[in-house]
Amino acid sequence: MKKIVSVVAFIAVHAAVLAQSADKASIERGKTVYESTCLACHQADGSGVPNLNPPLIKTKWTLGDKNQLINVVLKGLDEEIEVDGETYHNVMPPLNYLSDQEIADVLTYVRNNFGNKASAIKEADVKALREK
Amino acid sequence: MQNKILCWAVLAVFVLASFAPVSDPIVAQEDVSLQLPQGFQATTIIPELGRNRHLVVQSNGDIYVKLDKLKDGAKGIVILRDANKDGQYEIASSFGDYAGTGIAIKNGYLYASSDDQVFRYKLNKKGEVENTDKPEIIVTGLVKGRQHQTKSIALDNAGNIYVNIGAPSNACQEQDRSKGSPGQDPCPILETAGGIWQFRADKLNQSYAEGTRYATGIRNVVGLDWNAQANELYAMQHGRDQFFQLYPEMYTEQQSAELPAEELFMVKKGSNFGWPYCYYDQYQKKKILAPEYGGDSKKQGRCEGVDQPVMAFPGHWAPNGLLFYTGKMFPSKYKNGAFIAFHGSWNRAPLEQQGYKVVFVPFGKDGKPSGDYEVFANGFAGAGVVQSPRDAKFRPCGLAQGPDGALYISDSVKGRIWKIVYKK
Numbered sequence: 001m002k003k004i005v006s007v008v009a010f011i012a013v014h015a016a017v018l019a020q021s022a023d024k025a026s027i028e029r030g031k032t033v034y035e036s037t038c039l040a041c042h043q044a045d046g047s048g049v050p051n052l053n054p055p056l057i058k059t060k061w062t063l064g065d066k067n068q069l070i071n072v073v074l075k076g077l078d079e080e081i082e083v084d085g086e087t088y089h090n091v092m093p094p095l096n097y098l099s100d101q102e103i104a105d106v107l108t109y110v111r112n113n114f115g116n117k118a119s120a121i122k123e124a125d126v127k128a129l130r131e132k
Numbered sequence: 133m134q135n136k137i138l139c140w141a142v143l144a145v146f147v148l149a150s151f152a153p154v155s156d157p158i159v160a161q162e163d164v165s166l167q168l169p170q171g172f173q174a175t176t177i178i179p180e181l182g183r184n185r186h187l188v189v190q191s192n193g194d195i196y197v198k199l200d201k202l203k204d205g206a207k208g209i210v211i212l213r214d215a216n217k218d219g220q221y222e223i224a225s226s227f228g229d230y231a232g233t234g235i236a237i238k239n240g241y242l243y244a245s246s247d248d249q250v251f252r253y254k255l256n257k258k259g260e261v262e263n264t265d266k267p268e269i270i271v272t273g274l275v276k277g278r279q280h281q282t283k284s285i286a287l288d289n290a291g292n293i294y295v296n297i298g299a300p301s302n303a304c305q306e307q308d309r310s311k312g313s314p315g316q317d318p319c320p321i322l323e324t325a326g327g328i329w330q331f332r333a334d335k336l337n338q339s340y341a342e343g344t345r346y347a348t349g350i351r352n353v354v355g356l357d358w359n360a361q362a363n364e365l366y367a368m369q370h371g372r373d374q375f376f377q378l379y380p381e382m383y384t385e386q387q388s389a390e391l392p393a394e395e396l397f398m399v400k401k402g403s404n405f406g407w408p409y410c411y412y413d414q415y416q417k418k419k420i421l422a423p424e425y426g427g428d429s430k431k432q433g434r435c436e437g438v439d440q441p442v443m444a445f446p447g448h449w450a451p452n453g454l455l456f457y458t459g460k461m462f463p464s465k466y467k468n469g470a471f472i473a474f475h476g477s478w479n480r481a482p483l484e485q486q487g488y489k490v491v492f493v494p495f496g497k498d499g500k501p502s503g504d505y506e507v508f509a510n511g512f513a514g515a516g517v518v519q520s521p522r523d524a525k526f527r528p529c530g531l532a533q534g535p536d537g538a539l540y541i542s543d544s545v546k547g548r549i550w551k552i553v554y555k556k
Contacts (some may be wrong), residue, residue, distance in 0.1 A: 043520035049478040093310035
């Protein structure tokens with residue numbers, strides 16, 4: 001019995017560690033995508049541009065509903081949005097030329113950078129929405 | 133008896149209160165953090181007003197500031213007054229239920245703009261707005277996209293008002309700011325935006341049908357002014373963004389940070405400055421065909437013969453204020469020259485941001501610059517490097533000249549206003 005418990009515990013810990021390191025790798029890859037695709041508008045520190053491009057720091061858009069966030073990247077956003085009481089005017093182009101993995105990576109990076117802490121976004125999450 | 137005294141006391145308080153300024157005087161302070169040429173001095177006359185845009189100074193010294201992004205019932209026009217001329221200003225009043233950018237005074241009227249209308253208010257003999265609640269609508273129904281939506285105004289000496297109608301687009305691509313999306317040809321935006329329209333300054337409720345498209349091929353303008361010496365309109369264009377993000381095979385990050393130039397235009401009736409088909413390359417010193425329309429960063433194509441700027445500045449500095457100086461306070465070289473307030477860049481990232489300063493351009497009698505531009509006021513952003521726009525402490529936006537020839541500069545971040553004087 002004791003043996004079984006320790007085996008289960010061993011597997012659980014390992015799975016957690018593996019998941020963690022998978023997230024870490026995703027965040028690493030996401031940083032590259034961010035720098036080439038997002039940084040020009042949302043800036044190196046994720047603070048955006050007043051009136052034009054929204055910040056990504058601890059906002060309900062970045063930390064909230066995963067599907068909404070994935071859709072912003074897949075379909076773009078052609079409407080004025082309000083973040084923390086400020087409005088932002090520039091259009092967000094659809095970035096559907098990025099792969100499911102790249103979108104998952106960059107969003108996981110954004111959700112775990114700039115002072116953010118939120119769950120990872122998986123390739124399958126993006127794939128499901130792209131096919132809708 | 134006691135009741136009577138009380139009544140009088142209450143009445144006295146009411147009378148006093150109705151004459152008293154809305155705010156306590158704000159203590160004006162010299163601001164040594166701004167770097168200015170020898171002999172000039174900056175004073176902060178109000179530290180935090182609101183989302184300042186343009187401002188204008190009346191001949192009696194009252195300062196009218198136009199505000200954007202009104203919150204909590206705030207009004208769109210604020211009057212700052214130094215009633216006893218001791219250099220300390222108070223908020224005398226505020227009015228106008230609309231946000232906006234443009235503000236100007238001409239022939240006994242105060243003109244102000246929202247993002248789709250232009251209003252005017254009659255000034256009385258004391259030079260004050262008489263009826264703050266009922267402005268006349270001069271222009272209405274203008275295109276107001278989500279970007280480049282603000283309307284700047286300028287008036288000439290022949291009874292006309294000029295309004296910038298910015299193109300709600302970066303480069304008129306089918307899908308705005310999207311990699312691989314082609315440019316629309318012809319660009320349909322140019323029919324109702326992407327230019328400067330002329331209206332009568334005294335005719336009510338004009339829209340496109342009553343106006344004239346005075347000049348076209350202009351992406352967006354915020355700094356707009358009439359040069360009385362040259363008797364011509366001048367405008368500072370905000371050049372397009374994102375060469376590197378959209379065409380990395382044609383432009384390096386460094387080139388994309390410097391290109392295209394921010395252009396100073398002498399705007400004549402019928403001018404066409406080429407947007408979205410063309411942009412100005414300040415290194416090749418010519419208009420180049422935009423990549424959305426088949427350009428390769430060198431080819432001129434249809435851009436040969438397109439109207440040229442009278443001066444070019446580095447890309448993305450965001451010129452938001454333009455003022456031709458006609459005062460007598462500053463040394464003679466400043467007379468009839470142009471001050472330009474650069475709001476500061478964002479589209480240079482990941483390279484450090486630039487702009488965030490006020491420059492001066494000397495002008496000759498021919499209406500053209502007589503020398504290169506020089507930095508006039510710097511240090512608005514603070515001491516450190518501006519990596520992203522939010523690092524900037526202040527961002528200069530509007531410019532105005534006082535009756536004594538002093539220069540006023542507004543900031544859009546905290547709402548600061550400086551007065552710059554020359555002390556000899």
